[in-house]
Amino acid sequence: MKWVIKITSDINKLREKIDSIDEKIIELILNRMEVVHKVGITKSKQNSRIYVPEREVAIYKKLSALSGISEKDISNFYTEIISFCRKFEGILDVAIKKDTYSLLGVKKLFGEHVNSIFVENFEEIDTDSIKYILSPFDEEILNFIQNKNWFLINSVFINNETLYLFSSFENTILNDDDIAIVLADHKIADDFIKLNEHNFINLLPYNRAKSWSNFKLLGVIPKN
Structure with missing residues (x-):
């Protein structure tokens, strides 16, 4: 014994x-x-804005470099720490449609401490209090962000579908390899524009870009 x-x-x-x-x-x-x-x-x-996605990504990268743990694994558990601490700045209201993908996407981006505001259509939201919308990219959200002059600031991949986070605040802390998302012919371009030393580097074939109509920068997403 x-x-x-x-x-x-x-x-x-x-x-x-x-x-x-x-x-x-x-x-x-x-x-x-x-x-x-x-x-x-x-x-x-x-x-000032409470949610700063580019700052959060920078935290994940730094902690990954210090620990040797992958950025994905760092973000999986550290998102909840940031979420818990963020509630002392203010709980965010995020407008979404009432579906499982959107609800999962909100939790993945913001953690548990977030208010998901279910709406039938985005035009009904009070933009004085709600500063964020999570949605697939479609004609409704396109019309909304163009009318309100909102920005695309982040994205999340849920069950083979990409959801985009839009806000009245734009990302302002730009870093190398961040992704600038562009609108071309009323849809998000398959290719993208990357940032390098805070300058835009067009990665699109010139003849293809030249043929596009309604070319517009929607926003910059921090590169994970």
């Missing part, structure tokens, strides 16, 4: 270490919440 006692003792010691690590993690999260709250107060005074 000695070996059983030794194994049990070793496991208990390891569990004590885990408990100690968990206490430190909670302490650090509480510290993060406090700082985020101060940031929220400053943003409120300046009427």
